[in-house]
Amino acid sequence: MEILHFLGLENANIPAQLMNAIWLGSLYSLFALGYAIVFSVLGILNLSHSAIFMWGAYFGLAASCGTSVYDGKCVELNHALWTAIPAAIIGGGILAVVIDRIAFYPLRKRNAPRLSQLISSIGVAIILVNLAQLRFTAERKGFPIADVPNTPINVPNGLDIEQPLDVARLALALVFQESGVSISPIQILVIIVAILLMVGLSYVVARTRLGKAMRTVAFNARVGNLLGINTELIYMIAFFISGALAGSAGILFALARNPAVDPFMGDSLALKGLTVIVLGGLGSIRGAVVGGFLIALIEVYINTATKYGYLDQAFVFMLFFFILLVRPQGILGQPIEDRA
Amino acid sequence: MNKFLKVLVSCWLIAVVMLPLSALAQDGGEDAPQIGFWDECANPENLEGEISVGAVFSQVGIAAPYGATQLNGAKLAEQQINESGYLGAATFVLADEDGGSERETAIAAMTKLVDETGVVAVIGPTLSSQAFAADPVAAEQGIPVMGVSNTANGITSMSEADDVNQFIFRNSLPExxxxxxxxxxxxxxxxxxxxxxxxxxxxxxxxxxxxxxxxxxxxxxxxxxxxxxxxxxxxxxxxxxxxxxxxxxxxxxxxxxxxxxxxxxxxxxxxxxxxxxxxxxxxxxxxxxxxxxxxxxxxxxxxAWNIVSQAPLNVSFVEAYTEAYGAAPDQFAAQAYTGTWLMATAIRCADSTSSDLIRDELASIEGFDSPLGPFSFDVDRNPVHIPVxxxxxxxxxxxxxxxxxxxxxx
Amino acid sequence: MLAIQNLEVRYGAIIALRGISFAVEQGQVVTLIGANGAGKSTTLNTISGLVKARMGSIQFQGQAINTWGADRIAQHGLIQVPEGRQIIATMTVQENLEMGAYPRAGGWLGWRGESSDNIQADIEDVFQRFPRLRERRRQKAGSLSGGEQQMLALGRALVAQPKLMMLDEPSMGLAPVLVNEVFAIIKDLKAEGKTILLVEQNARKALDVADYAYVLERGQIAKSAPAFDLRDDAEVIEAYLG
Structure with missing residues (x-):
């Protein structure tokens, strides 16, 4: 109790806040992974990542709501809700590949400096946000509230003890309620999807031929070429995976925080994702995950201890400076000499 | 003969004075009480022809959704004012000019109304930012202007010159x-x-x-x-x-x-x-x-207003509006409707088209029963009424x- | 096997190769010698497809390959061991060798690729040849010494089952003992019947091991003759062996 007082947490609902940190951390990590993939393979920051995140949400919305979402709010689902998720993942992936072809490939061909590629991606982000404004207006949109399972898991009425599923729900609900934690099915889905994608990606990068080819190209594209690797294809795949991650983060966020889809929904994540990967180690998959959860934890802690929503950002950036000073490569990044 | 004359005079008196009164009583007996200072100010005798009051509401741009219902509310008031003969022999004309959603468009509309149309007063514009830009155009020429949706601080004290501020009113309650x-x-x-x-x-x-x-x-x-x-x-x-x-x-x-x-x-x-x-x-x-x-x-x-308020004047307003436009009014419509009636009341009480006199009457309105409830202006020409x-x-x-x-x- | 005709390469205004022609026959070791900046590496990189020629033709096993991408050329068994080894420092020795067999394994999807047992057998052959690599197979390649890295680079190329190996300055930056070791390996490869195009600054060693030699000077072939003859050529001795 002494220590809680010292940390300013004596009144906090710690289990609930830990759950908040896990859910936010999953979201940040999922988003930052996409940044990290492209950075590791191409050595460039794709700052249009947050715009892909936003478009992913619109792709998902359009997939299950149909064209009615162009002109107004989505009042009725045209297709099942789950169709939104593959639509966002595939749409986000394809959009990222298109962005690479338009904004990065021509510069890469000419060996343009990385700075111009960075600026190019900022330009793409602005254009994508404006296009979304033009197509969907700035009005915030979402799925029909009744269709999204984002009410918290509570001990439900009329449970049938014969049904194993109901027993599982009851157990889950009791655990959550006893600890004062409130979480919705969608949030659990976000956490599960994030963990699966993180584990899956780590496996792909570490163990598969694709992952090894990506690491080779990341180390040196010319060497990859001489080894018979089609580097442009690898770039395309890297962009697709990155966009798919952004799209999945976008749609999962849109579902969990329904209604949350507007052209600016990616703005606050853009900078956060950048902080996450710099903190975790540029281009490191595990770094993105560790960084994501770390930042979520810091945010939750500062917010809980100080009550000021803006202080957590300041604190994150203080940590950011500190890490850059003592470990410029990030927490899990390799030392720069090794990468060269 | 005397007796006969007395009876005759009495009959005449009854016919002339009482009949219209009883007709009026019948009119108002079934319906909700009539809006307006019918008793507080005598029927105007000097008014005639068309009296133009400007209306600067946003018909295009981001504020257009608000401007549309404002215009509806004001037009409903215009129609009721004329049908009831509130201004005696004169006709109340709402000269509406699209104020757009920008400062510049509001200034243009206000200038046109003041310089070309020759209005005696203006209602609007829709946005507070537009009011800051366009209100001085009218107020500096001594034309009263009343905001019906401006809630920003300092609307009625925007000018450094107090004699200009004296012509700026609003009936929209600030937060x-x-x-x-x-x-x-x-x-x-x-x-x-x-x-x-x-x-x-x-x-x-x-x-x-x-x-x-x-x-x-x-x-x-x-x-x-x-x-x-x-x-x-x-x-x-x-x-x-x-x-x-x-x-x-x-x-x-x-x-x-x-x-x-x-x-x-x-x-x-x-x-x-x-x-x-x-x-x-x-x-x-x-x-x-x-x-x-x-x-x-x-x-x-x-x-400032709620549609379900059961005050008689509100019930009759909601009914009339819904009948006229096929949709329920919102707060913006209610405030514009009330604002138009307030302006007509100032004209009736001034019994003149002098903008100065209209301003003075507007400033002294107190306890005006309206869909917003009993309404008054305070000394700073801000609205006083009980919000819901x-x-x-x-x-x-x-x-x-x-x-x-x-x-x-x- | 490899025939170069009239190859011209420019980097902007700089002419790096001024129409060179030469050939490598099956089972031969051919060396390109010359001073720094003569165009040796440019020649290899052009053959590999990393640099595009302005004019001329490159024929490999009767196919014109000058329009192909570098990856496709490598997939056809024309393997370069680049200057400075260029092993993948962030990967283990085993993974580096596996990457050598990337085209054999069928690319990233593994379509119509060889079985990994086949490939692992070839990797075992490399370990046989370079036992030190076996000891370090789980180590990051970046932690190897210079000599070990060169062996890894050669091993990686061998796993690709090259039809023609192009070695770019394999002895560069190595201690004299290691240089001898590298040339001993090249001799072994020659004895096994491998076809090799060798670019070297160490002309004496290169001429010792090669069948035929070309001398490059400022982007042009100044001399060409059997390697044995050039070892006694006065000009060559003065310029490169002195």
Whole structure:
């Protein structure tokens, strides 16, 4: 109790806040992974990542709501809700590949400096946000509230003890309620999807031929070429995976925080994702995950201890400076000499 | 003969004086009471021809949705004024000019009305920012101008010259007047003792709403347990709300724009909070019920006007408006309707088209019964009327009364 | 096997190769010698497809390959061991060798690729040849010494089952003992019947091991003759062996 007082947490609902940190951390990590993939393979920051995140949400919305979402709010689902998720993942992936072809490939061909590629991606982000404004207006949109399972898991009425599923729900609900934690099915889905994608990606990068080819190209594209690797294809795949991650983060966020889809929904994540990967180690998959959860934890802690929503950002950036000073490569990044 | 003459005179008197009176009595007997200073000011004798009053409402741009219902409300008033013969022999003409949604377009419309159309007074423009830019155009020439939707601070004292300010009026309650009433009524009905506040600290509107909330809470002796802040573009409030709920407040007070308001309401309900949520004017939107759904039940919001108010003049206004336009009026329509009647009243009482006299009569209006309730201007030409407190109940805004004392008790 | 005709390469205004022609026959070791900046590496990189020629033709096993991408050329068994080894420092020795067999394994999807047992057998052959690599197979390649890295680079190329190996300055930056070791390996490869195009600054060693030699000077072939003859050529001795 002494220590809680010292940390300013004596009144906090710690289990609930830990759950908040896990859910936010999953979201940040999922988003930052996409940044990290492209950075590791191409050595460039794709700052249009947050715009892909936003478009992913619109792709998902359009997939299950149909064209009615162009002109107004989505009042009725045209297709099942789950169709939104593959639509966002595939749409986000394809959009990222298109962005690479338009904004990065021509510069890469000419060996343009990385700075111009960075600026190019900022330009793409602005254009994508404006296009979304033009197509969907700035009005915030979402799925029909009744269709999204984002009410918290509570001990439900009329449970049938014969049904194993109901027993599982009851157990889950009791655990959550006893600890004062409130979480919705969608949030659990976000956490599960994030963990699966993180584990899956780590496996792909570490163990598969694709992952090894990506690491080779990341180390040196010319060497990859001489080894018979089609580097442009690898770039395309890297962009697709990155966009798919952004799209999945976008749609999962849109579902969990329904209604949350507007052209600016990616703005606050853009900078956060950048902080996450710099903190975790540029281009490191595990770094993105560790960084994501770390930042979520810091945010939750500062917010809980100080009550000021803006202080957590300041604190994150203080940590950011500190890490850059003592470990410029990030927490899990390799030392720069090794990468060269 | 004398007797006969007396009877004759009496009959004549009865015929001339009493019959119209009884006709009037019959007219008003069934219907709701008539709006207007019919008795306070005598029937005008000097007015004739067409009297033009300008209307600068936004018909295009971002403010167009508001401007459209404003124009509807004003036109309904124009029609009633003329049908009832409120201005005697004269016809009240609403000279409407599209004010767009920009400062420049409002200035252009105002200039045209004052210089070309020759209006005696102006109603509008729609946006506060437009009012700051365009009101001086009329006021500097001694033409009274009345905002019917401007809620920003300082509208009626915008000019350095006080004789210019004297011509600037508004009938739209600023937020600083709505919030204290919301707090006072909520505290009285629900017995609130301690609250937690969450507000956007990077926006003028939400920040000034927050300061008014704090002052009102102090005045009512309510303890503020904590103050949390958020910034534009944030969509996750679960961390702050978890902290707030852990403090077990009697109510959560929120100063936020509608998108953030929706998220805060949804997320507090998701985190298991079922108590009252008191919102600022940012909550005053149908989007609250549409986007937040069931989560919005039990949200308290102050407003200048509520459609379900059972005041007789409001009932008749809502009926007439719905009949004329096939849709229910909103607050903007009600304020524009009332504003147009106020302007006509000033003209009737002045019994003149002199803008100076009209201004003086406008400034002295007191206790004018309207859809907004009994209405007066204070010395600074700001509106004085009792705002309503609304509660979301059954998916719509209802008037929050003592009947709701046990609503949250469970 | 490899025939170069009239190859011209420019980097902007700089002419790096001024129309060179030469050939490598099956089972031959051919060396290109010359001073720094003569165009040796440019020649290899052009053959590999990393640099595009302005004019001329490159024929490999009767196919014109000058329009192909570098990856496709490598997939056809024309394997370069680049200057400075260029092993993948962030990967283990085993993974580096596996990457050598990337085209054999069928690319990233593994379509119509060889079985990993086949490939692992070839990797075992490399370990046989370079036992030190076996000891370090789980180590990051970046932690190897210079000599070990060169062996890894050669091993990686061998796993690709090259039809023609192009070695770019394999002895560069190595201690004299290691230089001898590298040339001993090249001799072994020659004895096994491998076809090799060798670019070297160490002309004496290169001429010792090669069948035929070309001398490059400022982007042009100044001399060409059987390697044995050039070892006694006065000009060559003065310029490169002195």
């Amino acid at each position: 600083a007047d709505v919030i204290p009433n919301t707090i006072a009524v909520s505290v009285a009905v629900l017995g609130i003792q301690k609250v937690a506040i969450i507000y956007g600290d990077d926006d003028d509107f939400t920040y000034s709403g927050y300061t008014v909330f704090v002052d009102s809470l102090d005045e009512n002796g309510v303890e503020i347990l904590s103050e949390d802040t958020f910034q534009k573009g944030e969509t996750d409030f679960s961390v702050a709300l978890t902290n707030i709920i852990a403090e077990e407040p009697d109510a959560i007070v929120v100063s936020a724009l509608i998108n953030d308001a929706v998220q805060i309401v949804i997320q507090s309900r998701q985190l298991g909070y079922n108590g009252p949520i008191i919102g600022g004017n940012g909550f005053n939107s149908p989007a609250l019920m549409v986007d937040a759904g069931d989560a919005s039940e039990g949200v308290l919001v102050g407003a 407190v609304q509660i979301v109940d059954g998916g719509k805004f209802e008037v929050f009364t003592d009947a709701y004392a046990d609503y949250f008790a469970e």
